Amino acid sequence: MSWTSGLIYAVGALGLLLFVAGSGGVLTYVFRKLFADFGQRLGPNRVGPFGVLQFLADGVKLVAKEDVIPARAERWGFRLAPYLTFVPAVLAFSPLPFGEGLILTDVRVGLLLIFALAALTPLGELVAGWASNNSYSLIGALRAGAMDVAYEVPLLLSALAVMILAGSSSTREIVEAQRGLWFFLPQLLGLFVFLLTLIGKVGVLPFDLPEAESELVAGYVTEYSGMRFAFFFLTMFANVFFIAALAVTLYFGGWLGPFGLDLPPALSFIWFFLKAGLLIFLVFWAWNSLPRVRIDQFLNLNWKLLFPLSLANLGLTAILVATGVL
């Protein structure tokens, strides 16, 4: 690797970090505003016009807060855990194509890389829960671990069907393969599984079990405050954006416009963000509407319903592709 390409990657990585952190921050504002709208309230309205700068104020508040580490916590684990969740969450964005040519790491195994990185997030949650030395944190972490095992399988199986359909695991090629037909139509079943498991992955309602507020106070983040809490919080909202971006890439044609209404490459990211925005709204909408399920119900749903469904979907896709129907 030459110095120039190294520099380009460094700048790209920094840009990605800022982008993910920024979008996570903006999404906290968007969420709070939408949450208020769903409840017929005003929401943040003090900082800046319509309170749009609220997330900056929140950020400043969290950074300025006293950093508390519980006396009997596992100090190293406690400090490490926020980064263990945050860093993979940021890195998982790198193989995502935001527009035509707007992709940081265009590798042939992009999708695998994404899932490998995304699967690291629960590790940080487990470490956080264990290191906090708190019963709520521990139960939250155990739930996160149990859920992770449950949702990863159907998630990967449904993504595998897309890979078969596209004939590639490069995210760019998957989008290119959708030029004629977006994959959500042939993969309706897969999309259903994919979205449900991904909502479980982000851990928002109805599947916010690791952090179930009314049961576990805040789950594995119970003991966290200040900047360390901010990392977990940001990770969650960055993940909301991430799952929307991933779903757009795999099922809704990435940067492609509907009905061949493609924008020039430099502007193609507009379609991408538009579609991602709609999906994010959908996630927030479900978040605001549905009561939480119980942990056993979530595990049953994943193992007994989504897992067979995704398997059937995979088999069906494979057969259809092999026979040349699709």
Place this chain on the structure above:
Amino acid sequence: MMMRVHWPLLGVLRGMGVTLRNFFRRAVTVRYPEERSALPERFRGRLWLNLKTCLGCTLCSQVCPNGALQMVRREKTEQIETAQKRDHLLFPQVDIAMCTYCGWCSDICPAGAIRHSPAFELARCDREHFIYTPEMLAQSEEELTAQARGGEG
């Protein structure tokens, strides 16, 4: 537990429909210090005393459940216009930090001298400032604020 098989998505969608309906309704909350919702006539805020009509009968201090309202003496001078016939005048003094706004004193007052004003923003920096002498009770919250501002320079 057998899960019922009854098109599980339908109920979820109906629930989501309700939230969407509310999404498009106007917000019911207001930006408080700038906008205020109207207070009804009977609203029980800070107590207000009419020195002229107060009889000094002490009923209000007897009925006050918290002992927030106590009678204090004032010497009879030319300045104080009062209905009281004695030389030593009796007026209620209220510790508004202890007052629960139950309304008994205003309800029991035979002369209607002690009443509730609509003022409810009564935060103070010092506990001693919660004690309202009869003279302070006779003034509105705006007048008191203006005086305090003036006093500070």
Place this chain on the structure above:
Amino acid sequence: MSYLPTNGERADEGQLIALNMGPQHPSTHGVLRLKLLLDGEIVRQVEPVIGQLHRGFEKLAELGRYPQFIMICNRADYVSTFAYEAAYVRAVEELLGLEPPPRAQFIRTICLELDRIQSHLLWLGTFGLDLGALNAFWYGFRERELLLGLFQELTGARLHHNYFRFGGVKLDLPQGFTERVQSACNELERKVDEYEEFLATSDTFLMRTKGVGVLTKGMAVDWGVTGPNARASGLDFDLRRDEPYFAYPGLSFAVPVRTEGDCYARFAVRLEEIRQSVRMVRQLLRELPEGPIIAQGWEKRAAHLLAKPEGEHYTRIEGPRGEIGIYLVGDGTPSPYRVKLRSPCFQHLAVMAELFRGQLLADLVAINGSFDLVMGCVDR
């Protein structure tokens, strides 16, 4: 409940997690503290710790005079403030042999029924919140705000009214009040349907409430459970119908009863009670008689300070949470000799501790929410 291990399985002591739920916890509704011993997610042992909100009301009653306790006892259950007020005022009146005029009876009943609605609305919101339906909370509070606004207009306060007087009520209805109550009733009827659509049709809500925390009829009787919680377990008992007081004798209303005894039944019973209460308020407004609002001789409030009932008496009324009882002993002095408050929530907490055992942590929260505890009512 295939997830739960059957009885007889005992976890090794060392593997249990001790969890101190509350007194500061999002879903213990105030300051209930539950000392839990968890086997993974399953609750093995529960020990409720109460008394964190004990304010010594029964002693306060003895220290003050009769009228002063009206504004103290409505703080016992700070969610349904009219109920305790009514129970105490009624106890004193019955001891004095005082009969309030009919208009006062009607106004009191209107207040009690609106109070029941707003109490159930707050419960609905917090129950939704316990189950994770965040917006149920806002919706419940939105409509509750309507009623609190009406209370404020009528009594001058949103919660702690101090409105009932011995022999009647403090003030007459303000101008245009009945119309505003009518329109609030219309609004409520629409919104109750919406709550039902929001929660009762939602699968996740049904999954969390149906068959969870079943309180059998026998248990309900044994543990002294009353009110909507008992009616959800098939105990057809409502003091408003069975021992009518105030203006209830002339009212036509149905008492919703369900037999399942689970969290969903308690939800459904309360939702139906809101509808019935709206119906009752409508009827009361229609038949509201003219006349004085307070008994002869009690218009002058100083008479209240001199009330000197003698004897002992137990009065009970149907509060939003169950039977609210006042046991009053007067010894002919202006202060009560003894006032005992019988709180429905206290009884409910006792039976809840039984129900929690062997449940999942998440179900514990659901059961706790469904019983509608108010810690102020438990601790007094």
